[in-house]
Amino acid sequence: MNSPADRGPLALAALASAAVSGLDPVSVEEVRTGPTSRYDVAFVQDAEHRRWVIRSPRTAAASAQLEQAATLTHLVARRLRQSVPVVKGWVALPEGGRAAVYPYLTGRPVELDLLTPGPGLTASLGRALATVHNLDPAIFDEAGSVSYDAETYRTRRLADLDRAAATGRVPTGLLQRWENQLEDVGRWRFSSVPTLGGVEGDQVLVGEDEPGELVVKGFLGWEDARVADAADDLAEIVAALDEESLDTFLEAYAHTRSERPDAHLVDRARLAHEMSLVRSMMAAVAAGDLDAAEDQASALRRLDEETSAQELAGALARATGETDEDAGALARATGETDEDAGALARATGETDEDPSDVEPEGRR
Template identity: 60%
Template structure:
């Protein structure tokens, strides 16, 4: 139920003797809120906080924590709300009135990393977890060992699965983590249970510098218990940046009496995700169909986000070591010089792998030495090839019949080479300074072994058009 600010101010006046309200300001009412809260300022300029439970269950929670806060206020280096009076409610239960604790709520999304408020928050959580377990036991708060706490969460997940509102992928993910006993080896510690930015009060020496921030107090202790220390990091790991969360964890580890377990962060992420399960079960218990659908939609959005994160983490790229080898032409390894081999063998290898035809792009720009080499290569034409045209072969004087029969073959090979008229007119085709490929001549004359000298027209570099 929503209570008016004036009604809450009247409760404060009735709870604390000498409190004469001068002004009152109530916090906006939110769906699912357990308490009506208002800030009252009296005529002596003192500020007070009034908290009236909306349900009997919330009232019972508040009564349990009252004893705890009285014990913690003398043992922690930060402030906790300590009630100064109570006022009975007409519907049952009672409202509590606390002195106002100065400070500002912290937005974990904007928490800066490094020394300052993030490190201060880590030390604050460590101081709470270092508290004596007997304090919580004396206040009558529940305590859970690791296996009992894990089983309790599994039972809650089973009840949520029965509603049909939890996505299958989330159920499988949470069951897998809850059934992994190795993740649940922690030392039970005193915990706040619901440590969000709204429960942290911080003060700053310089409002423009977050590095000057200090934690003044913690409020909202209704979920306090002895349990998993990872629960107090659930909101931080969900909302703060990775760098800020790392700063909190580092400061926490340095201030803890016992070394934190290595799976704390992983369980904190699980606790952050499963808070939606707790909210879903609360909505089901209230029999509010609209609220149930809202929590179910939140679970679906969480399922989509986790799926997207898992796909981004595993992008299915192959490692460079397992990439398939490129396919391409087989390359001949370079020839290494060896003084123990004859130089003629090197010439044979070079001749074997030499280009047999010039590129089309560079055919018109061939140098005179290249032209001579092409003309010399024409001598390797097949002897019984027919001439390209019907013109009679030119007979050279002093050449026997067998040599004369091969002459048209050589002429035909030479005549097939394209000759540009401009190139013939501008510069001579024959370069006297060009080296004569003696090795090719030797190869050629080995084929003509036993024949007479065919004449000068078969010498390398000889131009039949002269």
């Protein structure tokens, strides 16, 4: 199925009216999406001043994801303090599949790069995301979400790497660096947890609590939810936060988790963030958007240059016998990320010799 080219905001408003009894549209606001987006989206206001969101899938795969996400959020809504989108009505599409309508959730997206250390929104995000990861995996199984154990997920990442190499657009230095990390089995010993499949700032809704403090009020974007690596949900967060803010986030996250996070969680989150550039590039190629594909390829080349400089700085530090403190200062100056493991260790109270780091864990 493919979404008709002329399905604009007025067509979406008409679909919303058909999906929900009593929804009489008086205004509609189109949400602009790119060619790689899976959905046409619009905000609709009705005669009773209620606001609604309509999502119309563009492909059969997107339609299936929308149906599954709706089943999951219906189950999750009763188990989270944060709001999630719960579908109130469906409408069949001429080309197949269904569009979904749900109430507009209040709140504003969080700007991850503006988060600061200390009590407040950064800690609230850590606690809120931990509550998602604490959910019973059986809920996701009931909704039909996919589930991966640690080794299966590592294998999938290696397959992604092979596909990335086949494009010819990824620098060989990055490919080798990623392969080394993926073949380090010790980094991939974790217990799979319920995840959103990746969390970006526009998926996190922020509002004020009763004392007037900013807190996380809701989570959007459940179409990629799965039982897998918690690192996927941390990828954008660890990339955006500075060292002190990351410490705040990880401390709140670790203290709220029902099981202590593994020692390599942040390492894998960094890797997931880097490899997200490849997935974006390949999605652009599949959509025929070669300009976007080249933009992503340029970002990969810049990343290769940055990581090469970081590795050189680390090698020089070791060769000159610098102290740990000197190496840390050099790493921070060059953007090195080795200290992320230390941030997680401080948050969890874990030492380098912690036995949990060498015991294989995982869930299918």
